[in-house]
Amino acid sequence: MxxxxxxxxxxxxxxxxxxxxxxxxxxxxxxxxxxxxxxxxxxxxxxxxxxxxxxxxxxxxxxxxxxxxxxxxxxxxxxxxxxxxxxxxxxxxxxxxxxxxxxxxxxxxxxxxxxxxxxxxxxxxxxxxxxxxxxxxxxxHGAPLASLLDVLLLGASPTAACGSLNLGGIANVTVLGPGREPLAFDIGPSNALIDAAVEMLTDGAQGFDRDGAWAARGRADAALVESLLDDPYFALPAPKSTGKEYFNLGYVTKRLKGREISAEDLLASLTVTTAESVAAAIRPFHVTELIVAGGGTRNLTLMAELQARLPGVKMRRTDELGVPxxxxxxxxxxxxxxxxxxxxxxxxxxxxxxxxxxxxxxxxxxxxxxxxxxxxxxxxxxxxxxxxxxxxxxxxxxxx
Ligand SMILES: Nc1ncnc2c1ncn2[C@@H]1O[C@H](COP(=O)(O)OP(=O)(O)O)[C@@H](O)[C@H]1O
Ligand SMILES: [Mg+2]
Structure with a gap:
């Protein structure tokens, strides 16, 4: 067909x-x-x-x-x-x-x-x-529906634990491994907070931080990152799903509480928050390989921050499996x-x-x-x- x-x-x-x-x-x-x-x-x-x-x-x-x-x-x-x-x-x-x-x-x-x-x-x-x-x-949850493709493509029970990560507006992951049932869930924001901040900073002229270049010029503010990660959603067990109703500009401004921060440092903080939340969600599964897809793979700063937090995990794009x-x-x-x-x-x-x-x-x-x-x-x-x-x-x- x-x-x-x-x-x-x-x-x-x-x-x-x-x-x-x-x-x-x-x-x-x-x-x-x-x-x-x-x-x-x-x-x-x-x-x-x-x-x-x-x-x-x-x-x-x-x-x-x-x-x-x-x-x-x-x-x-x-x-x-x-x-x-x-x-x-x-x-x-x-x-x-x-x-x-x-x-x-x-x-x-x-x-x-x-x-x-x-x-x-x-x-x-x-x-x-x-x-x-x-x-x-x-x-x-009606999500993540990608889990079906992940199971069909990688096998329901592969010999080594692996994950399939999608970095869209929201990040979701499917975890597969020997002797366990496939598990999948929305992790939290991937590009959602970064895009929202860029849109705000440019009055809508830009929608995302191309290649992560803006974030690369800044330094993450540890206290801001900590407060961005302090949310009950991250601690909820799987299965779970979320969206931009939750992770949007309001989520960021509520934690900024009106204090001054440069655009570079804000984007660096949001990028580190995203990388940390994704890494923290994946770490407990001890995956050796992560197959990644979605526009977030083009944010080089995000990918570098993620790899730094998941040392030893081999990251491959879905392209290597024949799927762009x-x-x-x-x-x-x-x-x-x-x-x-x-x-x-x-x-x-x-x-x-x-x-x-x-x-x-x-x-x-x-x-x-x-x-x-x-x-x-x-x-x-x-x-x-x-x-x-x-x-x-x-x-x-x-x-x-
Ligand atoms: N060159 C790039 N550099 C940085 N981020 C990018 C780039 N290209 C795409 N993106 C990010 O990917 C997002 C789109 O990814 P996509 O997988 O289509 O997400 P969704 O499924 O939510 O639409 C953009 O909004 C942007 O945040
Ligand atoms: Mg898209």
Missing amino acids: RIIGMISGTSFDAVEALLADLELDGDRLVCDLVEHRSVPYPASVRHEISAMLPPSPTTIEQVCRLDVAIGQFFGEVAKELADEHGGVDAICSHGQTLYHWVEGAAARGTLQLGEPAWIAERTGAAIISDVRNRDIAAGG EAGKEALIFAIIGFLTLHGLPATVPSCTGAARSSVLGSVTPGRAPLAALLAPARTGQARSPQAPTRLVVRSPLRSA
């Missing part, structure tokens, strides 16, 4: 779209990665999202307008990518998270915008959307969409905290009947497809 996976993450910097051919072969999910692209949001949409995110108040009218604007933009991105490759069967769209509702250790709900009808109308493909809520309804680091999340949604259309579950309960593994999402039919999308069973007899236990990246892609 030819499918596109799409997401714009909590950094709402760009829509990541990955086109892949997926097929089941016994217990293997075989994938040929065809193309990944990052398409930045138009400034107007980015501005609207930024203006609506908590703690800003918003209205139902704004929510409705943004739902349409994001759906239309996802539709454009998907249409262009699909057309350049002769069309696709299906598209799984995560959309844009506007609110992830967490109370203490439990997730209660989550809201992603990007009305799928616009994507279906523009492309004619079947759309799988709203992929997180079913897991929450089953008692899970910026396209990893889009691949997850391509896989989820594929599994949903086959009626197969796509969550790892020990990772999301759900009572069971669920078939995810809502389906918006495209022009072709849904049944026509499913490849006939290889034997020619109607056979129920089997949930895959391994992912084989037959045709890899690397970051551009």
